[in-house]
Amino acid sequence: MSTLSNLRSYERVIAVLFKYGFADVIARTGLDALIAKASARLRPAHPPGLASMPRPQRVRKALEELGPTFMKLGQVLSTRGDLVPPEYAQEFAHLQSDCPAEPWELIRKELDREYRGRTDEFFAEIDPVPLAAGTMAQAHRARLHDGTRVVLKVLRPGIHEMVDGDLHSLGFLAQYAEDHFNSLGFSPSAVVREFSRQLRRELNMTIEGRSTTRLSSMFQDDPYVHFPKVYWAQTTKGVLCLELIEGKVLARLDPNTLSLTTRKHIVENGARAVLRMCIAEGFFHADPHPGNIIVHDDGCVTFIDCGMCASVTEETRGLMADLVMGVVERNPRAVLGAALAIGHVDVARLDRRALELETQELVDAFVGVPLEKIDLGAVLQQFFDMLRRSNIQCPPDLVLLIKALGTIQGVGNSVDPNFELVTFAQPFLEQLVRGRYTTAALKDRMMGSLLSYAKTLERLPLDIADIVTRIRENRIGVNIDVEGIDEFNENLSHVSSNIAYALLIGALLLSSAILVHASDAGKAPLLYYLGMVGSVVSFTFAIGLLLRNFRQDRQARRRHREHGKRR
Numbered sequence: 001m002s003t004l005s006n007l008r009s010y011e012r013v014i015a016v017l018f019k020y021g022f023a024d025v026i027a028r029t030g031l032d033a034l035i036a037k038a039s040a041r042l043r044p045a046h047p048p049g050l051a052s053m054p055r056p057q058r059v060r061k062a063l064e065e066l067g068p069t070f071m072k073l074g075q076v077l078s079t080r081g082d083l084v085p086p087e088y089a090q091e092f093a094h095l096q097s098d099c100p101a102e103p104w105e106l107i108r109k110e111l112d113r114e115y116r117g118r119t120d121e122f123f124a125e126i127d128p129v130p131l132a133a134g135t136m137a138q139a140h141r142a143r144l145h146d147g148t149r150v151v152l153k154v155l156r157p158g159i160h161e162m163v164d165g166d167l168h169s170l171g172f173l174a175q176y177a178e179d180h181f182n183s184l185g186f187s188p189s190a191v192v193r194e195f196s197r198q199l200r201r202e203l204n205m206t207i208e209g210r211s212t213t214r215l216s217s218m219f220q221d222d223p224y225v226h227f228p229k230v231y232w233a234q235t236t237k238g239v240l241c242l243e244l245i246e247g248k249v250l251a252r253l254d255p256n257t258l259s260l261t262t263r264k265h266i267v268e269n270g271a272r273a274v275l276r277m278c279i280a281e282g283f284f285h286a287d288p289h290p291g292n293i294i295v296h297d298d299g300c301v302t303f304i305d306c307g308m309c310a311s312v313t314e315e316t317r318g319l320m321a322d323l324v325m326g327v328v329e330r331n332p333r334a335v336l337g338a339a340l341a342i343g344h345v346d347v348a349r350l351d352r353r354a355l356e357l358e359t360q361e362l363v364d365a366f367v368g369v370p371l372e373k374i375d376l377g378a379v380l381q382q383f384f385d386m387l388r389r390s391n392i393q394c395p396p397d398l399v400l401l402i403k404a405l406g407t408i409q410g411v412g413n414s415v416d417p418n419f420e421l422v423t424f425a426q427p428f429l430e431q432l433v434r435g436r437y438t439t440a441a442l443k444d445r446m447m448g449s450l451l452s453y454a455k456t457l458e459r460l461p462l463d464i465a466d467i468v469t470r471i472r473e474n475r476i477g478v479n480i481d482v483e484g485i486d487e488f489n490e491n492l493s494h495v496s497s498n499i500a501y502a503l504l505i506g507a508l509l510l511s512s513a514i515l516v517h518a519s520d521a522g523k524a525p526l527l528y529y530l531g532m533v534g535s536v537v538s539f540t541f542a543i544g545l546l547l548r549n550f551r552q553d554r555q556a557r558r559r560h561r562e563h564g565k566r567r
Helices: 003-019 023-028 032-037 055-066 068-077 086-092 104-114 159-180 188-202 205-218 260-281 314-328 332-342 352-364 376-389 396-415 421-436 439-472 485-518 525-566
Strands: 123-126 137-144 149-155 239-243 283-285 293-295 301-303 309-311
Touching (some): 055 068, 104 149, 104 239, 149 205, 188 205, 205 260, 260 301, 260 314, 260 396, 314 352, 314 396, 314 421, 332 352, 352 376, 485 525
Antiparallel strands (some): 123 137, 283 309, 293 301
């Protein structure tokens, strides 16, 4: 992407940040000078009611105005409470999913490009009016030559170029924010890396097609749960051809219009499907919100839009089962063990005593609560919040699993207020826990451990020989991480640059004085003027150096205060 395009992209982001009241952010990054000198397009008027908007809401509105890629970022972050604070994740969940549709002429060109000019050979008819338009793609009804009615999910024209440019801007801004803000509570660069990985997967329609097919095959034996059929002959990287599902989208349906029996069937089928995916199978639809569920008159459910799917290992599922069963059985040691085994623990920063107290509080919160009244979503969310407070990083796959279970519980409660997810989950969890301790499972784990030890012993002579060779050739290195060394190096760099500037200013001032003296009281005008100009430049540099040191000292004190708060 050209430098000019990058600059325009940065300019657009800065203008939107200014519009929604983030001038303080711009100032802290040092870009306020650019704003002060820029034209009015970089300083647009603030929208009405801005002063009363909470900061997360202003961020959401800024993402909406910045366009599809940034909206998609917010939608992804709404499911990633491990990357952003909870109040932001909750606000991003309100991001609208509908976007303005692309003109049919552009969509037709994309279809002809994907099908290499053979679009009419594949389809007898394509409805030019879009069925839906999302951030990355839009859907159109179509009909095959054999009369089969399908849906075409087509990537937006130019989406790859737009995403590449926006990701470049996001990467730059994330790194800039990470360098200038030390109290965000999360890593902007980590957010952008995770988002880039997810987004590039969604730009390949065959990945969503494979996920849909895999989920469909998992439920071949369940007549009450469906996934759309994928027509692979008409599917490319840019177009996904799916079976047209007749029914009602749950998000557009008033549950009160359904009979109590139908509502119970819908909730039972949806909950059973999500629990089976998450706990029994380990491959699941990560975003089962009402807009992605189609319900039928007989209570059957169909899950659509399988672009966001995730896998979770059997070991992680077993640990989650230990966690939930530990809460149900009031066993804080089991919950603590699951927490330490699930997360990526930094032993140096872990306050084990505080974690033990939080674990006990988590278990005590459900003492005396009947099993059928335990809110499974609340249990998992409280557990996740506990990990955050203890600086334990939760694996992304488990975060998505917790989000999926919490989402389906919310869906179930909205359709049937008497729905209790834990009642449905207990048989799955008990089966998973029992399965981990069967003779076959223990034998498999023991054999795996023995094979691992055998491979280690097999490599041991080679590893010892390598170490001896490195010692003999003096190629052994020792890395020592000294706390505060980065700050020391930064201070040393500042001192060195100050000395260099001071020597330069002193030399320039001395040279100017010599020139003025050599001019013999102005009798040699050229030498006199050169000396005076040099003196002015010297004083200007000196004032600039003082201001630079003042600004750096202020930033250093701010970083020191923020570091003290984190500790």
